[in-house]
Structures are given as C-alpha cells and as structure tokens.
Amino acid sequence: MQSSTSRYLAITVRYGLLVILAAAVIYPIVWVFLGSLKSQESFYTNPWGLPDQFHWEVYKIIFVDFHLQINVWNSLYISVISTLIIIMLSTMAAYGLIRLKWKGSKMVLGVILLGIMIPVHSTLIPIYLDLQAFNNYVDTRILLMLPYIAFGIPTSILILSGYYATISKDMEEAAVIDGSSIIGCFFKIIFPISMPAIATVAILSFIHSWNELLYALIFLRKTETQTLPVALLQFMGFYSTDWAQVLAAITVAMLPGVVIYMFLQNYIVQGITAGAVKG
Template sequence: MSLNQFVKRTFLYGFLFLIAIVVLYPLAWVYMSAFKTQDDFFLHPWGIPRSFHLEGFRKVITEHHLHLNILNSAVISILTVGIVMLLATTEAFGLTRLKWKGSKFVLAFFLLGLLIPVHSTLIPIYISLQGLREYLDPRLVIVLPYAVFGLPTAIMILSGYFSTLPRELEESAVLDGSSIPGVFARIIIPISAPAMSTVAIFTFMGTWNELLFSLVFLIKSEYQTVPVAILQFMGLSTDWPKVLASISLTIAPSLVVYMFLQNKIIQGVTAGSVKG
C-alpha cells in the first residue's frame, strides 16, 4: 500500500468513525440513562450509570402498562403493512409489467401523493372518518389513513424494482401455460423479496413512530400507541429515567429489524435506480 493510499484510507476511516460516534452516542445515551435513578440522571446526565437500576422499566410496565401500548402499536403497524403490501405489489405490477394505455399517468398520479404533507390532511380525514369511528375500533379506523399515506412510497420502490426485472421471465411462464396472476404470485413476488422487505420495514417503522394521528384518533388510554403514551410521561416533574426506559423499549424492535435486514433495505432502495 502506497503512502497516498494509506493517508486516504486513514482519513476515510477516521471520518466514518466520527460519523458513527455522532449517530450512535445518542442511542447509547438513551439506554445508559434508562438504567439510572432520577438523582443519578441529574448529577451525571452524560456519563454512564454509577449503578444500574431497573426502576424506570418497572414503572412503565407495572404502573403505566406500556406493554399494552406496545401491543396496540404492533397491531396497527402490522395491519398497515399488510394492506400496503397487498395494494402496492398489485398496483406496481399492473402499472409496470402490464402494457395498457394510461399506465404512466396513473403511476404519476400515485406518486403525486409524495408531495402532499401528511399532517395537513389531519382535519379533513378526521371529519371524514368520524362516522366510521362510532362503529369500529379506533385502532382499525386509523389503519386506513396510515395505509393510504404509505402507498406512494411503496409504489415508488416496487415499481422501480419491477421495471428492472427481465420480461423474459414472465414471457416464458406464459408460454408454459401460466396465467397473469400465476406469473405474479409464482415469479414476480419470490424474486422481489429485497424490495418488498424494504417497503414492509419502511411502512412498519413509519406507522410505529407516528404521533399526531394517533394523538387525535386514539383518545382512550386502552387504544393509545407507544408515542402517545410516552408523550403523557412528560410534564413539569418529568421522571426522565422512566421516559428513557420507555423510549428504549420502543426503539428496540426497529433496531433489531434493521440490524438483521439492513442489506435487503439497501438492495431494495437502490435496485430501481439501475434502470433509467
């Protein structure tokens, strides 16, 4: 290795190391502070705990029943992912793999949804779904706007990925007697796992972390999601170890999923950029 290459590599690794510290330290701080007492938190806010305590975790589970809020978030997020995956895969397949007049216009219409500020539609959506909320569980009602706003991104990713797949795959399947639904189910879906994983993860994380719609739609405590529950912990005398313990429990699923599926996320996002 030449001196010039050594200097460049050292500079690159040093720069990446600094970025890693900037990104990871806040996360490490949340988990370290979750094991502190209130006094220890204010005396040593940025350091490691002098002794590890589970008081914050005990409070959020036994006193505030955060596990029920986690269950609500999980149910809402999983239902949203299911609806988005069902609609986005079929729509992206029909718009990119089937030749019909106006498909590009319809695709552009769906992608226009990316330009709409989600929370600017809160009031009209709340009024529109007011009658439905009287007959259905609010946790089911809120899935509808979540799924609608997740569709544009999902269609963008999947249509970009589907357009890179060689048409010979489905043509040979049709010659062998397969129908269009059969091509979709047995060929397109199995080879689109990276893009579908990306869509599922993005949709799940976006729904899991959403606050404003949940705050407005889910008024009763037994229906509330994790972000709403954490918001209620805040006040004039905030118990910060309790708040940070709840945050650490909340972000744990996203961290685990991303750690194991990060390669599929990157592969799914970048696949559509190959074909111009």
C-alpha cells in the same frame, strides 16, 4: 511507494470518517439507554456519565404501573396489519402499472405518485372529520390504519415500480408459454424475486406506523387503544418529570427500529437503489 502511501492514507481517512459517523449515530442511543438506568438524582448531577448504580427496576415500573405493554401491543398490531395491507396492495398495483402494458398506465402511475407530494399531516383535520361518519369505528385502531395505508401506498409503489422495471421479461414470457396466468406469473415469479424491494417497503411502512404520533394522538383517545408514541406523553409531568422512566419508555419505543435497521439494512439499500441502475 507513493501510490501505496496515498492509498493507505485514503483508506485511513475513509474509515476514520465512518467511525466518527457511527459514533455520532450510536452515542444518542447508548445515552438514552444508560440514562434510563440512573436515579433521578444521578441523572441531574451527572447526565453525561455512566450510572453510579444500574436501576433495572424502572423497566418493571413502566410495564407494571403504567401498563406500557398494552401500548406496545397496539403499536405492533397497527404497524404489522398496516404493513401487510400496504405490501399486498402496492405490489399488485405496481405489477399492473409497470409489467402490464395498457393505455393510460403511465398517467395512472403519475397520479398515484402525486400522493408523495402531499404533506401527511396537512390532511389530518379533513380526514378526521370525514371518518367521523363511521361512528362504530371512532377511537379504534382500524380507523387509524386507513391514513397510514393511504399515505404508505404511493411511496411503496415508487420503490416497487423502480425494482420491477429492472426485471427481465424472459421468465414471464416462458411462464406464459407454459400456460401460466398473469396472477401465476406474479405470485410464482415476480413476487419471490422482488423480496429486496418488498423488504424495503415493509421496513419503511412499519417504522412509519410505529413512530407516527400526531394522527394517533388525535384519533385514539382511550388509554386501551393508544399507541406507544402517545403513551410516552404520560411520562411527562406538568411540574416534574421522572427522566429515568421517560428514557426507559423511549428505549422500548426505539428498540424495534434499531433491530430492524441493524439486521435488514442491506435490503433497504438494495430495494431503494435497484431502480437507479436501469439505463
């Protein structure tokens, strides 16, 4: 009887803590969304309460008057292309470093993983000065993708190498006996069964590219090429700010991240923790 009571108490405490944690995470998101539907007067008089009236027209304003759809498209374009390139390069690099045994592979892996230790924005000025040599690509989305890809690859290789190390070599050996090449083993065996780790890499790379501000602020000065985080700055006035418009734009900016984590969180946990089970 005492054991049953203790177990029930433990479960109650556990779920109670989870509910509190969930509320702490969800409340800011809900507050931002509800704040975007308030009038300016309602926001200042009752910032923490529900809107007296739902002003949905604010979303029409930010897309029609501020042309936010251009910035959304720029962020989507840069994030998707950067993510695809990171996946392509990091999966093949991790396969060559982990699954193929060759002299110096561990040293090369260690050098690549040193990139994780470099603070991303500490390299902003030298990278910007170096890339100025490409005059035809200055202030373009292609130029911004280069640092995103460069800094995304080490972390991606770390995640993928941990996952690749847990995969048995029996399937590869059987495929080689049947006449399959190294490239065939990679695309037919390793790549399909590595989807949890690849999904993790894709999610983390996309979110980083989508949310990054400082590189985008320095590299992109034209309105038609700016990403969504940079565009959010235009809603902040020097003397006054329409907080409904600011919060509406923030809601649009955080929507992809919320949706991705909501539906693909299991892949993130699976991919990151896969390497930890290796003895």
